[in-house]
Amino acid sequence: MLSSWQKEDRIRYVEVRLQDPEIRECEDPKTPSRVDHQIWLLRERGNSWKDIADRHYPKHMKLSARKSAAVRARGRVERYYTNAVLTPDSREALECLLSGVKIVFVHN
Numbered sequence: 001m002l003s004s005w006q007k008e009d010r011i012r013y014v015e016v017r018l019q020d021p022e023i024r025e026c027e028d029p030k031t032p033s034r035v036d037h038q039i040w041l042l043r044e045r046g047n048s049w050k051d052i053a054d055r056h057y058p059k060h061m062k063l064s065a066r067k068s069a070a071v072r073a074r075g076r077v078e079r080y081y082t083n084a085v086l087t088p089d090s091r092e093a094l095e096c097l098l099s100g101v102k103i104v105f106v107h108n
Contacts, residue, residue, distance in 0.1 A: 011044050013096040014077070033075040039070050 005013070014037055017023060023034050032040075035056060042052050052064030059067075 007044065013043065014041055014044075030076065030080070032073070032080050036076050037075040039073040043070075043074050 002004065018037050018041075023032075023037060039052055039056060042055070043049075047068055049067045050063065051062060052070045055075075057066035057069055
């Protein structure tokens with residue numbers, strides 16, 4: 001789903017998703033957490049893997065392990081939204097949500 005959108009739209013969508021209180025730490029390893037979404041946003045905005053790893057993972061871990069964890073976190077977000085199937089109701093809600101986001105950005 002996200003891969004076919006323009007970069008700005010992908011970023012806005014994930015920013016809006018981060019405001020959703022239902023995104024939290026989840027026990028399902030396939031479902032991206034709030035931190036996974038934050039990592040995805042940082043990478044989309046051009047931050048290096050080292051900067052992301054330093055920000056989100058403890059320093060006692062090797063740098064290569066921190067980078068690897070960050071890459072996996074970003075991958076969870078990509079896979080989650082790529083495999084997401086929108087029902088007619090969710091598609092309509094998504095279009096409404098995104099149209100509202102676009103209007104806010106257009107009128108600023």
